[in-house]
Amino acid sequence: MATTTQPQTGRKSATSLSNEEILRYSRHLIMPEVGMEGQLKLKNAKVLLIGTGGLGAPLGLYLAAAGVGRLGLVDFDVVDFTNLQRQVTFGSDDVGKPKTEAARARLHNLNPDIQIDTFETKLTSDNALRLFKDFDVIVDGTDNFPTRYLVNDASVLLGKPNVYGSIFRFEGQATVFGMPEGPCYRCLYPEPPPPGLVPSCAEGGVLGVLPGIVGSIQAMETIKLILGTGENLVGRLLLFDALEMKFRELKLRKNPNCPMCGEHRTISKLIDYYEFCGVRGEEAPGPDLQVPEITPRELKSRLDRGDDLFILDVREPHEFQICNLHGHLIPLGELPRRVHELDSSREIVAHCRSGKRSAEAVDFLRKAGFRKIQNLRGGILAWSDDVDPRVPKY
Amino acid sequence: MSVKVMIPTPLRAYAGKRDSAEFSAATVGEALSGLTSQFGELRKHLYTEDGKLRAFVNVYLNDEDIRYLAKENTPTKDGDTISIVPSIAGGSFAH
Numbered sequence: 061m062a063t064t065t066q067p068q069t070g071r072k073s074a075t076s077l078s079n080e081e082i083l084r085y086s087r088h089l090i091m092p093e094v095g096m097e098g099q100l101k102l103k104n105a106k107v108l109l110i111g112t113g114g115l116g117a118p119l120g121l122y123l124a125a126a127g128v129g130r131l132g133l134v135d136f137d138v139v140d141f142t143n144l145q146r147q148v149t150f151g152s153d154d155v156g157k158p159k160t161e162a163a164r165a166r167l168h169n170l171n172p173d174i175q176i177d178t179f180e181t182k183l184t185s186d187n188a189l190r191l192f193k194d195f196d197v198i199v200d201g202t203d204n205f206p207t208r209y210l211v212n213d214a215s216v217l218l219g220k221p222n223v224y225g226s227i228f229r230f231e232g233q234a235t236v237f238g239m240p241e242g243p244c245y246r247c248l249y250p251e252p253p254p255p256g257l258v259p260s261c262a263e264g265g266v267l268g269v270l271p272g273i274v275g276s277i278q279a280m281e282t283i284k285l286i287l288g289t290g291e292n293l294v295g296r297l298l299l300f301d302a303l304e305m306k307f308r309e310l311k312l313r314k315n316p317n318c319p320m321c322g323e324h325r326t327i328s329k330l331i332d333y334y335e336f337c338g339v340r341g342e343e344a345p346g347p348d349l350q351v352p353e354i355t356p357r358e359l360k361s362r363l364d365r366g367d368d369l370f371i372l373d374v375r376e377p378h379e380f381q382i383c384n385l386h387g388h389l390i391p392l393g394e395l396p397r398r399v400h401e402l403d404s405s406r407e408i409v410a411h412c413r414s415g416k417r418s419a420e421a422v423d424f425l426r427k428a429g430f431r432k433i434q435n436l437r438g439g440i441l442a443w444s445d446d447v448d449p450r451v452p453k454y
Numbered sequence: 455m456s457v458k459v460m461i462p463t464p465l466r467a468y469a470g471k472r473d474s475a476e477f478s479a480a481t482v483g484e485a486l487s488g489l490t491s492q493f494g495e496l497r498k499h500l501y502t503e504d505g506k507l508r509a510f511v512n513v514y515l516n517d518e519d520i521r522y523l524a525k526e527n528t529p530t531k532d533g534d535t536i537s538i539v540p541s542i543a544g545g546s547f548a549h
Binding site for chain 2: 309
């Protein structure tokens with residue numbers, strides 16, 4: 061393989077393909093839109109995937125298959141059993157392994173010729189610029205708001221395109237941020253939603269195949285950016301509704317007053333994104349929600365003793381059908397309307413799946429004057445762990 | 455002026471599970487008022503306490519962001535579609 065050396069980095073840039081590569085990518089090479097020139101662009105491209113989960117799965121697979129010469133994978137998580145519903149790079153044997161390690165093995169098997177760098181670390185304001193520096197395109201496959209803003213800001217500061225995709229239940233969004241004349245994430249959303257207002261997939265659920273579609277769209281946009289072909293999604297927000305099977309498109313304008321990419325930039329370095337998004341800890345409910353709690357074991361012993369406790373379940377009806385503690389079901393969203401169903405003279409223990417929604421319920425009810433109310437710490441999940449393993453976890 | 459308001463998935467729980475609703479309105483603001491009158495719980499998700507549209511919620515008239523038109527005073531015509539586009543992050547992070 062003939063190569064030339066680039067003086068600045070000492071890295072070699074490929075100028076030809078081996079016979080084996082020509083055979084592997086033949087279906088690309090016979091298209092004028094790609095050809096040898098395009099395939100070489102792919103070979104010399106360096107793409108960093110932030111997140112190797114639901115979106116990262118098709119991204120990694122299709123970019124590796126396409127022959128992107130260098131793929132970076134950033135994820136600090138381990139493969140969980142519940143991931144297998146949608147994170148199709150992983151197999152049952154991978155449960156418990158670091159995601160970057162499992163993804164690297166799968167992608168290497170798919171395409172041993174490319175370089176795969178793994179970064180088993182959380183992306184932070186301290187490491188983002190250093191990690192992004194050596195890559196040409198950043199692909200945002202993350203699952204939380206603080207990281208979305210971090211990825212955006214770091215990409216804009218370094219002048220790298222940021223191929224964005226996001227999902228919720230059965231809806232997806234995709235676009236390309238970070239191009240010089242195009243908008244950035246802050247142009248679209250100058251401020252994050254307060255924590256707890258937009259549910260995560262664990263709380264809201266997601267159709268497994270949805271990130272497969274949106275991630276594949278991101279892979280397609282990444283490849284088009286590298287090849288310099290077709291019309292890309294810069295300035296266009298693609299909205300996908302899987303249930304209706306409809307694609308819509310909205311115009312995304314660059315905000316001239318954007319503090320990040322506008323004419324008068326006021327942000328010149330990375331900030332504390334968790335503070336920006338109002339999330340101070342990753343486990344506890346919001347910092348303001350100091351509510352009285354009872355542990356599952358304490359609840360069990362009080363029930364065994366015959367104490368008169370009213371169990372309030374604030375989950376959704378379909379969750380109640382999976383498993384329940386025979387509580388009185390009032391979904392959190394309906395609580396304000398149905399508070400008359402509760403007797404404030406009785407002792408109430410509120411629970412949900414993990415303890416977060418019920419903490420909000422307790423907070424709401426205390427503000428409404430309820431005095432004898434506690435939150436079941438850890439929810440029905442903790443009940444399953446600590447009291448009754450026959451209760452299924454979900 | 456009959457205008458359709460598209461309700462995004464994260465907000466459907468507060469709008470009786472509907473994915474859209476039709477209103478008679480002359481401006482975007484009127485249509486949104488119609489929406490929050492019919493579905494009171496939506497109000498706090500769309501508006502701050504002092505009545506401003508929340509910054510993480512974007513409103514589009516057809517395919518144009520109303521911030522670049524006349525915001526809530528943007529006039530509407532028959533058959534227009536108003537889209538509410540909140541930010542979604544999508545994933546398994548429990549925040």
